[in-house]
Amino acid sequence: MAGTKIEWTDFAWNPFGGCSEISPGCGTHAPHRSHGLCYAAVFASRELHLQHAGVAKGGQWTGHFTISSEAVWQAPFKWPRGKLVFTCSMSDFWHESVPLDWLAEALDVIGRTPHLTYQVLTKRPGLIARKLAELKMELPANVWLGFTMGHKRSLAGLKPLLNVEAPNLRFLSCEPLMTELPKLDLRDRIGWVIGGGQSGRGNLAVTNPDWMRKLRDNCVGDDAPFFLKQWGNWVSNPTPREDELDALAKGGATLDGRLWREFPG
C-alpha cells in the first residue's frame, strides 16, 4: 500500500479485503437500487488491488475475504511520522465476517505505530463495541473512529459510535451526502466531519447544496472542523464551473466562495 489521492488522508492501509453492502452510502450507481455498486468492489473486480483478487467480480462482492501480504502488514512501520492512514478502503474494518485474529493483529500493528494516526471508518458502528469486547482489547490512542452517515436512514448508527470508548476523536463521513440530515449535537462528541457528493458513473445522487450548507453550519456552530472533499458531479456544485477554485476535485469542492478543508487541530 502506498500514498493515495484521497484528499483527507496520506496513506491507505488494507491489511485485508472483502466486504458486503449494507447502507445507502455503499453505492456509486444509486439511486434506482436500494444499494448501488460499492466503489471498492468495482476496484477489486478490475483487479486494481491484486492483493484482493477474488473478493469481488463484476462490481459485486463475492463474500470472500483475503488477508494481505506480510509486506502490506509491515508497511506502516516505514511510513513517516505524523501521517494520516485511511484504514481499510477495500473493506470495512468492523465487518462481521472479518476474523477476530486479523482484527487483533491489525489493532496490534496500529498500537505499535503510534507515530501514525489511523482513520478507521465504518458503516457498522454497532459492531465495534462487541468486537472489542470479544477481543478483550481497547482502541489504541492513535485511532480516529469514524462512521459513514450521509443518509438519514443511517442516523441510528450515531448512538453506538458515541457509546464506544474512544481514546481519540470520533468523526463522521457524510460522503456521499444523499439526504438532508437533522441538526446534530456534535460538540465534544464528534471531532471532525467530512462532506461530499457522489462521484462515479451512471445515475448519481445529486446533493442539494442546502443540505451541505446545513451540515457545514452545524460544524461551524459546534466547533467541529469541516472538510468538503468534492461535490462528485458538477450538477450538485452551486459554484459556477468557471469560478471553481479546485477544479481538480471531482465536480469541484467550493461552497459559498471558498474551500472547506479543515482538519482536527
Ligand code: SF4
Ligand atoms: S462498507 Fe464500504 S467497502 Fe463495504 S460495501 Fe459499503 S462502501 Fe463498500
